[in-house]
Amino acid sequence: MGVQRAKGTQDLSPEDMRKFRLIEGVFRDCCLKWGYEEVRTPTLEYLHLFTSTGTLTPSRLGKVYSFLDWDGWSGERVVLRPDGTIPIARLYIEALSARKLAKLFYVTNVFSFEETGKESREKWQCGVELIGAGSTVAEVELVLLALGVLKQLGLQNVELRLSHADLIRALLAKFGLSPEEQHKIYDRLLDGDEAVLAMTKSERPELGSTHSTSSGQALATLLEMKGKSSGFLKNLKALFNGESSELEPALSNFIDTVELLESVGVDYHIDLTSGRGFEYYTGLMFKLLIDGEQIGGGGRYDHLIPLMGGKQTPASGFALYLDHLMKSTKVGTLAGPQAQKILIRAESGAGLKGAFKLAATLHEAGHNAEVGLGAQPPANYKWLLDVRDKAPHFVLTDRSKRKKFEAQTAKEVLKLLG
Amino acid sequence: MAKQLKVALPKGKLLPETASLLEKAGWGLDGYTDGARNYRLKSQRFPNLLVKMFHERDIPIQVAVGNYDLGICGLDWLEELMAKYSASPLVKLRNLGYGKGALYMVASGSKVAPSIEAIQAKREIIRLVSEYPNLAEAFALKNRLRRFSVFPLWGAAEGYPPESAELALVAGKPGEQNLKPVSDVLDFQACLIANKNSWEREDLSQLLSSLDVHLPAAQTPSLPASARKEPSSGSYPVPDVDGKVIRLALPDGHQQSPTCQLMSKAGIRIDDYPSTTGNRRPVSHLEGVSMKVIRPQDMPMQVANGNFDLAITGKDWLTDHLYQFPSSPATELLDLKFAWVRIVAVVSKELPVESIAELRQLYAERSLTVRVASEYTNISDKYARDNHLGVYKVIPTWGATEAFLPEDADLLIENTETGSTIARHNLKIIETIFESTGRLIGNKNSIDNPAKAKRIREITEILRKALAPPPLAKGD
Structure with a gap:
């Protein structure tokens, strides 16, 4: 029996750490320039932070590392931090809520069980949370900050995909699904289960047909639609003209954000089902990809802080996946002259x-x-x-x-x- | 069938029907009976077959780790393992048509079952108790309970709601003792399971076909029963808790009769304990004291979390608890001097070691993992750490631990009175770790609570006086 590291973990070699610190350095530098402040939260948190509805989906909760602490006789479990945002929301409620605006960033590890052995069970992320700002300006700032970091890292072919959590919910609600069904489909979309729409179509044929709304659109088709401009969203809005009162707020908010992004010259795709998100998202959701691989993502989560017991506070944020960035970043392109x-x-x-x-x-x-x-x-x-x-x-x-x-x-x- | 095949069979409630199935299948097993003195059985029909008897709950684990090719156990225990370790290499081959039952999540309700929402509205933290902690946790996550604690139990879960837990996941019929089913969780029956590797690589066909003709027509596997359709809308009655009443937990099982003797000697009259009807709430004639009967194994945790102020359990279980939770508020108040046992380290007689140091050296030389099997997982873990066993793992068991040696474990941490069971299974004791007797334990916070302190002191004194003189004899 040799010495070996635990299953699903990884070591960072001196070469890896050089890359790691370089990326971290660029990220910190960009955040500081935009006026964000660094924080660090503990590796251990209480499980109940993550179990409330609207935080983590049950499938993600089934993969957390939870255990009874040495003083856990009350039966309450602790977890190895499974997510970056929820602890920051906890920190905000506990210590920073006097501030109207908290612009925070962190570099942290998150833990989640993974069976296939293809990915590590401990992942590193560079995260940014903008708490207290609810406007489209905040969303655009976050997108620009994320793209700025990637540009500084010399990464090319970065693709930005946009979706909108409230719009998906409003669409699901429109098609006569029970709240339970809506919740289930939504959770599965967020877990990145792309088969869910196909399955929904086969289980509920009426959702795939064109007769499920008075104006004759099929839910699945709508969710699958992709566009490249605010024009697409305006078309969608026009399509529901007259019966769009539930969709109106989400669509308008989405259009505003997208128009502002366009005006500052950001390229994007709209893809409502571009999966992988968090149950706590409420508005804009975005994903960053390089060559089809997701390297980061974020979104608005206005309900999270009140849900966790804080005041009604708008918030949004994103995370860049350090492990993925390390694969794409070349040290040579970044390093200055070698020290003598x-x-x-x-x-x-x-x-x-x-x-x-x-x-x-x-x-x-x-x-x-x-x-x-x-x-x-x-x-x-x-x-x-x-x-x-x-x-x-x-x-x-x-x-x-x-x-x-x-x-x-x-x-x-x-x-x-x- | 040239290669040796291994099968794990259940002791306990599934034994009679399993024995009758295997008899019809012509396995010719000698000694597969209740109270068997030898847990290793041979088959007359299949000479290469090794059969071992286990507590039903240990069987899915033993088959999953590859110690056994096939096993028979209830679907409930299979699902309990899979709820936590979904990647376990197990294949459920078929239902066997007997040992039927169901798991229900129950709560205390007035007329109709209370809804989850009604329960959540009443309390910040929902306490769930069960012998099936993994299924209970899966239930809590699936139902999005905001904040919950799952207490694994050795038994008596039905006795907990409403004052000691909001929800209990129990096997059997709901409706007893005013418990209302909040949700059906699982319909189960005995099933035949295989290790995935064995199923894919070994020839098990002779064994399987011998069983097949004697089974009821193939049934579709029963899936977890879906949640009850009828809305459960009842309210959740919160018991009135009198802050001054002392809650005392009394043991069931072997410790019942010495506890009873001590109580009567102390002049404390208790009605319906031990109960012939399974009543877990005996009536105490001690003023200001309410009593409930639970498993001694579960008491330290239940005292620590404040469900009970006092309890009568063994030093062994208190020690196991304190090794897991060193700063626990559960503390010993009085040695009751009955139910004397030794907690010992046990190995196979065949193993050429006489001490734990020799065992450590032998396994280090051979670069082998020491497998420690025990009901006392925390005592075992600490014992292994303190003795620097190097690479070791602790295998939790639910009884009949002697059967694990030598094939499925290397070291046992067991309790024994006379050592005769250990000797009968061809095992030997290499160390006595400590001696254990019955203890009165209490919650430190209750003892410091002015509303309870005096009463707790009085009860402790009554029991102390009853103990001496003359002291109860050691042993039995």
């Missing part, structure tokens, strides 16, 4: 004291200096710095230029390094 690394080698045991002192001086001056452990290949360094017992005390070798310099003091070494 220095290897300090002591000639004898007596020279070690000088080597460590010199390392500290070089670090303070902003240099990248390592003390020789006898195992570092010199080829990895630009400079070799030998610490000698006799004068000259320091010999500095520029490996690339094959030049040697002598120095008596640390000050002189710094001068030579420039």
Whole structure:
């Protein structure tokens, strides 16, 4: 029996971590420039935060890591954070609700059981939550922020797909489905189950036919429609003219957002069934893809905070999936000039004291200096710095230029390094 | 059938009909009877068949981990496993037509069953109790209970609502003891199950065809019963809880008679305990005390969560609880000195080790996982940790743990009085971990509560006086 990591987990190697930190750095930088503040929530939360209706779908709840804590005799379970947004909403209610506007971001891991072995059970995400703003401006800002991060990362062919949670709900409600059925279909759409529409059509043929509304549209067909402009939504609105009172608010809100996005030159697709979402979404939902693979998504969740016991507070947010971004990002395209690394080698045991002192001086001056452990290949360094017992005390070798310099003091070494 | 095949068969309530089925199928099993002294059976017809008897609840787990190719158990226990571990490699082959029953989620209601909404409206946290904790949790998630706690029980779930739990998932008929079904959860019967790997790779045909002719015509597998269609709209009566009344839990099972003796010695009259009708609410003549009969195994948790102020259980179960929850408010008040047992570490007689250190060394040398089987999962886990067993796993069991050695476990943590059962199963004790007797336990918060403190002290004193002198004899 060898040493092995737990099933469904992954290690991040030094190369992975370089990429990870680069992406994280770009993300943090963009968020700070837009005026967002970083927060971090605990890995453990109470299960009940996530079980209320309108938070996680039952199928996602069936995959959370929950257990009784060491003081769990009351029977209440804790979970390894299965989602990024709900803990932020909890934090807002608990500590930040005095603020009218909270612009928050975080880099965090989320845990969810996964059977196939294709994906990790621990996923990392870069998330942004904009709490307290309900306008289309907020939605457009989030989309622009997300696209800005991806652009800074040098990622191309980013596709933006838009949908609208309230519009889907209004459409489902319009077609004579029981509330329970509506809920079920909606949950399955959110879980990314694309077969649900086909199945609904076969189980309820009347939903696929053109006679299910007075104006003669079929639900499934409507949900499947795709468009590329606000014109599409306006057409949809015109189609329901006269019987669109339930759809009106959702459609108008959707059109406003889309028009603003158009005016700032953002390309998008409208795809109502573009799955994978959260039950807590209420308005705009968006998905970001590269070559068909989803790398992020977000949406509006105005009901979440009141549902969790907070005040009525509009909110929206998004997350970028770090694990997916790491696959697409190339370090070379982002990294600046390689730091000029220095290897300090002591000639004898007596020279070690000088080597460590010199390392500290070089670090303070902003240099990248390592003390020789006898195992570092010199080829990895630009400079070799030998610490000698006799004068000259320091010999500095520029490996690339094959030049040697002598120095008596640390000050002189710094001068030579420039 | 050249290769050895292994079958897990149930003890307990499914045994008579399973035995009769296998007799008709001509398996020729010797000793498959209630109270069997040997849990390993041979078949006259299939010489390569190894049969072992288990508690019904252990069978799906044993078949899933691949220790057995086939098993017979109730669908209820299969579904209980699958509700939590849906990826378990198990195939349900067919229903066997006997051992029928149903699982109901029940609550206390006045006339009609209360709705989930009515229950949710009454309490912040819904307490669910069951011997089927995974199915209970699945029910809670499916019904979107806002906030809930699931308490796994060893038994007596029907005795909990309404004061000790809002909902109980129970097997059997609803309607008893004023319990109303909120929802049907599952219709079950005995079924034949197979390990998925064995089903795909091994030739089980002779065994299967021997059974087939003796079974009722193939039935479609019963699916979980759908939720009741009739709306359950009744209200949920919240019991009046008198903040001063002391709630005392009395044990059922083996500890009943010594508890009874002690109570009568202390001059505490209790009507209908032990009950011949299964009544779990005996009437106490002790003023300001209400009593309920539950399993001793479940008591520490039920005292800790505040459902009871006092309980009579064993030190073994209190210890197991405190190892799981070190800062639990359940605490020992008095050693009642009855029901003496030793908690011991047990291995197979064939194993060349005499101590836990030797066992550790042997398994480390062979790079093997130590499989620890026990009803005391937390005591076992701590024992394994404290003894640095390295790679180990704890297999929770529901009785007849002796049967696990040597094939299905390497180490048992068991209780024993005389050690004779252990010796009879060709096992040996390598260490006594501690000794256990009956204890009066209490909730620290109740003891600190001014409204209850005095009464709790009085009851403790009455029992202490009844104990001495002369002290009850050790053992039985």
